[in-house]
Amino acid sequence: MSFDPSTLRYDAHGLIPAIAQDHATGEVLMMAWMSAESLRETLEDGRVTYWSRSRKAFWAKGESSGHVQRLIELRIDCDRDCLLLLVDQTGPACHTNRRSCFYTAARDGGEVVILEPIA
Amino acid sequence: MSFDPSTLRYDAHGLIPAIAQDHATGEVLMMAWMSAESLRETLEDGRVTYWSRSRKAFWAKGESSGHVQRLIELRIDCDRDCLLLLVDQTGPACHTNRRSCFYTAARDGGEVVILEPIA
Numbered sequence: 001m002s003f004d005p006s007t008l009r010y011d012a013h014g015l016i017p018a019i020a021q022d023h024a025t026g027e028v029l030m031m032a033w034m035s036a037e038s039l040r041e042t043l044e045d046g047r048v049t050y051w052s053r054s055r056k057a058f059w060a061k062g063e064s065s066g067h068v069q070r071l072i073e074l075r076i077d078c079d080r081d082c083l084l085l086l087v088d089q090t091g092p093a094c095h096t097n098r099r100s101c102f103y104t105a106a107r108d109g110g111e112v113v114i115l116e117p118i119a
Numbered sequence: 120m121s122f123d124p125s126t127l128r129y130d131a132h133g134l135i136p137a138i139a140q141d142h143a144t145g146e147v148l149m150m151a152w153m154s155a156e157s158l159r160e161t162l163e164d165g166r167v168t169y170w171s172r173s174r175k176a177f178w179a180k181g182e183s184s185g186h187v188q189r190l191i192e193l194r195i196d197c198d199r200d201c202l203l204l205l206v207d208q209t210g211p212a213c214h215t216n217r218r219s220c221f222y223t224a225a226r227d228g229g230e231v232v233i234l235e236p237i238a
Contacts, residue, residue, distance in 0.1 A: 003225040019138055019147060026145025028138060031201045043225075076230070077220040078213050082150045084221040094197050101196040102203040106122040106162075111195070 003074075005036045005043070009081040015051055016083055020093060023072040023086035029093035030101040032059070034083065046071055048085060067091040092118050122193075124155045124162070128200040134170055135202055139212060142191040142205035148212035149220040151178070153202065158193075165190055167204060186210040211237050 010016050015033040022029055032050040034042070038058055041049040048069035052059040062068030068090050075084040094101040096117060103115035129135050134152040141148055151169040153161070157177055160168040167188035171178040181187030187209050194203040213220040215236060222234035 002229050017136055017150060019150060021147055028140055028147065028203055031136060031138060031196065074225040075221040075233075076223040076225065077150065078215055078217075078222070079220070082220075084147055096197055098197075101198070101201075102194040103197070104195040106193040106195065110121050114194075 003043075005039045007080065008036070008039075008076065008083075009079065010036065011081075013053075015053070016081060018050065018083040018085055020048065020069060020085045020087050020089070022089055024088075027100055028102060029069075029087070029089055029099070039083075042071055042085075043074070048087060062090065065091075067093065069093070122162075124158045126199065127155070127158075127195065127202075128198065129155065130200075132172075134172070135200060137169065137202040137204055139167065139188060139204045139206050139208070141208055143207075146219055147221060148188075148206070148208055148218070158202070161190055161204075162193070167206060181209065184210075186212065188212070 008016055014035050017031055018034045019031050020029045033053055035051040038049045038051045048061045048071055050059040069087040071085060072088055073086040092099050098115045098117050103113055105112050105114045127135055133154050136150055137153045138150050139148045152172055154170040157168045157170045167180045167190055169178040188206040191207055192205040211218050217234045217236055222232055224231050224233050
């Protein structure tokens, strides 16, 4: 069976959530959204392109920052409404220059920052 | 700063995506949705409760199957619109009885099932 992005289940805005995970360490780096077209771009190019909901535009990850994500493997969940991207991340994934966007932990009833900026 | 679920950014339906990751292995198990109330339940109880969009009801993970998720740590992303749940998963996370919902990989232009049911 060949893989066809149009067979996925997109939301009312034509988008599907995509989780980026470091292929080597397993660290979850970020979650963003893809359209069928941004997924096609990603598969063709090998570099991850999301859809920016705020800018309503393609978002070629790292295009301005250089912090690109190279796609190692695409995985699809059981309901075909969520993607897992195993990626090779150059530098930080987060716009705060932290490796991961998930740098805040809820601990002991409060919030703790557990990652510092790396760039 | 104390952690208050009402400070998160929910979508138009009052929901926020939550990624469940095995706290020990780093495996991404599933993605589902939480309401502020299901997150409060989860924090109080220590067992993960989602919001089922199809049933429009609380979904205490594993309530019928026994495949519960114990919350080890809650992490919040930079935009406060996505959650990462580090969990201790009993048995399979997926309703297909696979450990993870992300059991399909896009490889060589096709789809490959990379995990078998464990229960």
